[in-house]
Amino acid sequence: MPDLLTCDRHQIELSLAPIPLSAAAEFCHDDRYGAFASFVGWVRRVNVGRLVTGITYQSFQPLCRTVLTEICQEAEQVFGQELRIYVQHRLGETRVGDPTVLIGVGAIHRDEACEACRYVIEELKHRAPIWKLEHYEDGDSGWVPGNCLCQERRSRDRRGSTGPE
Known part of the structure; x- marks a missing residue:
């Protein structure tokens, strides 16, 4: 069963089920809007020179929902309240x-x-407590380094102070 959090302006979903790519456009459609931007990430075949067969994703879901909600609210503060934001992670x-x-x-x-779409994916990748166990063709597996909740936000370092403090 998906872990779903919805309000009138954002929908956040963490799910074991496959992601229906039309879901974001359906949620974000509004006759007042003239634009829709999306990002889709999928499992790639090669990572850091190793052949990948799959990834197992784990998350601390209560904290993840809170962090993703904060990211959506920050995007509204920076890019405008007239946004609808959809976030789904497998x-x-x-x-x-x-x-x-x-x-x-x-x-x-x-x-x-x-800009809001880019902000949401960058912040999700850096801040959301979602971890990846990569599985390789040779039978080995390894945790992918990346998420560190105790580091300074990478987006501030890269783009200056574009987001809220």
Whole structure:
């Protein structure tokens, strides 16, 4: 059963089920909007020179929901309240080619939609407590380094102070 959090402006879902790619556009559609931007991430075949067969995703779901809600609220503060934001992340076992994360943003103008979409995926990748156990063709597995809740936000370092403190 998916872990779903919805309000009128955002929908956040953590799920073992495959991601329906049309879900973001359906949630974000609004006749007031002239733009929709999305990002889809899927399991790639090669990572750091190793052949990958799949990834198992794990999350501390209560904290993850809180962090993703904060990220959506921050995007609204930075890029405007007239946004609809959809976030879905797979949990459990996935295979090469499976969609694992889907972000969608509906907005009045394309700049806000594109920038907010980029902000949400970058912050999710850095802050959300979601961990990846990569499985390799040789039978080995390894945790992918990346998420560190105690480091400074990478986005501030890269883009200056674009997000809320």
